[in-house]
Amino acid sequence: MLEINKLCFRYSRRSPFVLRDVDLVLADGEIGIILGKNGSGKTTLCKNVLGILKPVSGSLRFDGEDLIRMSRRERARRIAYVPQNIQFGALSVYDSILAGRISYFAYRAGKEDEEIVEKVLDDMGLTSFADRNVEELSGGERQKIAIARALVQEPRMLIFDEPTGNLDIANEQLILAEARRAAAEKHIGILISLHDLNQALEIGDRFFLIKNGRILYTGGKEVITEAAIREVFDAEVRIVEIDHKKIIINGGKIS
Amino acid sequence: MLLLIAVILLAFAGLFIGSSHMTMRDSFGALFKKGNAAQVRILWNIRIPRILAAIIAGAGLSVSGLIMQTNLNNPMASPATLGVSNAAVFGANLSIIAFAGGFLSTGNNLNHYAVGANPYATSLVAFLFSTLSILVILGLCRLRSFQPDVVVLAGIAVGSVWTAATTILQFYATDVGLSAAVIWTFGDLGRAAYRTDLIMAVVVLAGALYFYAVSWRLNALLGGDAAAKSMGVNVELLRFSSMLAASLITAVCVSYLGIIGFVGIICPHVVKRLLGYDHRISIPASLLSGSILLLLADTLSRSIGNGSALPVGAITSLAGAPFFLAIIFSRKGE
Numbered sequence: 001m002l003e004i005n006k007l008c009f010r011y012s013r014r015s016p017f018v019l020r021d022v023d024l025v026l027a028d029g030e031i032g033i034i035l036g037k038n039g040s041g042k043t044t045l046c047k048n049v050l051g052i053l054k055p056v057s058g059s060l061r062f063d064g065e066d067l068i069r070m071s072r073r074e075r076a077r078r079i080a081y082v083p084q085n086i087q088f089g090a091l092s093v094y095d096s097i098l099a100g101r102i103s104y105f106a107y108r109a110g111k112e113d114e115e116i117v118e119k120v121l122d123d124m125g126l127t128s129f130a131d132r133n134v135e136e137l138s139g140g141e142r143q144k145i146a147i148a149r150a151l152v153q154e155p156r157m158l159i160f161d162e163p164t165g166n167l168d169i170a171n172e173q174l175i176l177a178e179a180r181r182a183a184a185e186k187h188i189g190i191l192i193s194l195h196d197l198n199q200a201l202e203i204g205d206r207f208f209l210i211k212n213g214r215i216l217y218t219g220g221k222e223v224i225t226e227a228a229i230r231e232v233f234d235a236e237v238r239i240v241e242i243d244h245k246k247i248i249i250n251g252g253k254i255s
Numbered sequence: 256m257l258l259l260i261a262v263i264l265l266a267f268a269g270l271f272i273g274s275s276h277m278t279m280r281d282s283f284g285a286l287f288k289k290g291n292a293a294q295v296r297i298l299w300n301i302r303i304p305r306i307l308a309a310i311i312a313g314a315g316l317s318v319s320g321l322i323m324q325t326n327l328n329n330p331m332a333s334p335a336t337l338g339v340s341n342a343a344v345f346g347a348n349l350s351i352i353a354f355a356g357g358f359l360s361t362g363n364n365l366n367h368y369a370v371g372a373n374p375y376a377t378s379l380v381a382f383l384f385s386t387l388s389i390l391v392i393l394g395l396c397r398l399r400s401f402q403p404d405v406v407v408l409a410g411i412a413v414g415s416v417w418t419a420a421t422t423i424l425q426f427y428a429t430d431v432g433l434s435a436a437v438i439w440t441f442g443d444l445g446r447a448a449y450r451t452d453l454i455m456a457v458v459v460l461a462g463a464l465y466f467y468a469v470s471w472r473l474n475a476l477l478g479g480d481a482a483a484k485s486m487g488v489n490v491e492l493l494r495f496s497s498m499l500a501a502s503l504i505t506a507v508c509v510s511y512l513g514i515i516g517f518v519g520i521i522c523p524h525v526v527k528r529l530l531g532y533d534h535r536i537s538i539p540a541s542l543l544s545g546s547i548l549l550l551l552a553d554t555l556s557r558s559i560g561n562g563s564a565l566p567v568g569a570i571t572s573l574a575g576a577p578f579f580l581a582i583i584f585s586r587k588g589e
Binding site: 103 | 468469471472474475476477478479480481482484485486487488489531532533
């Protein structure tokens, strides 16, 4: 379980706070969605949880352990990252995924590491890709490789930063299905930053609505209301229910 | 493996080719200390240390270039990106012009070996200044957690300070001092001696082993800082230690041999083009291809100079650049 308490962050002493007193709790097996406009602090929050950025104050705990004091390697065995702009650096698919095991093997990959990679490749139907160069793959395929790399870290939690940003609709569905499968089958917590509200409602269990570095609303689907969206996104929308599902449609004036 | 055989073959070829008109048979005899004394001396005191220097320095400069390019995510990064060469040149100039330090052993004339008072003074001062430069830049960049663009810019800035200081020194130099100082900057394997070879070998070998040990972490770095950090790599430490090692290798080579350009850019790029980016392969391949290039260039410089060896630094660039261009513009390997 991830517990964030009064987390504050800024990039330097002279710049304004990007995250202010963020509180967030996410249980194992839950899918949490961070929603907000561009520049609201979604990516910054993800990077703080991952230890890529260091918070100025506040606490970050995972199963009661202090994440901020933990070594990079220990942290990587608990939380894995599927970044927004995925680069691998022209390695083969197999090696790109094997790199996810660094926090376990340090210098040389062992038999166990290779077995885990092969299992994940098999589970995700990527075995036929293993020898290809990642540079040759499409955006959706690379996203899948990034998920595979995160999974071989055997994490207790996965963080996705804008996973559907540059994908077509078929790949979007594929990636979100992978995320959901990981949460259900491996019972790991998943935190996803998104700006597409309908995608969020489709897969999310808990929602964190963030604006200017502050979390304004936290809770289940009930927190997604027309008023909340107006406040967080500065946008007019209408929410309709079809088959007991909330659907968000554009309600503003498009001039 | 093939590359290793090529290095060995070239090393032997280098034994037999030179500017002193020895026949192949003479060289072979001299190798086993037969034949006349002068020939034995040429082979054992000049050619062999020189060939060893080419192998070691070529490997060191090449792998340093590879490491700098990976660390800075910049194809133009070279072993000298941290201002190493400029600082070494300043140090050597200071030693030669201001202190009339070590004598000048260009290796082109046997007589020079007899007159030297302290052949290591110039190299030592050059090395001290390049180490100072490395520490200043890495120290400064620590403040910005080694962001690649900051490191590159800091290297340019500090490098230009050394160049400016060198210019001022040279302005006050005597004609003799100036020419000695300028000749020092020509990369020249003729300065090699067994002792300097040994020092270079230890530094290059230690660096190469370290790089090979962290090759997976360097691979992770290819995917960007954020991803590498999330996979558990201590990116700042890796950058600091690998750039320090690469720069020290360069500092040692440049201090003893002068500036040998281009090896550190061309070899890693050719290797990456042909064999891919995986550091488990590109590190050993860069080492060996660097040795090959410098051996080739040195053998060439000794055979076309007609009596005196041309500066090998010029040959690496002259011979390397067209080949490099051909690789860049060919579609092969894409």
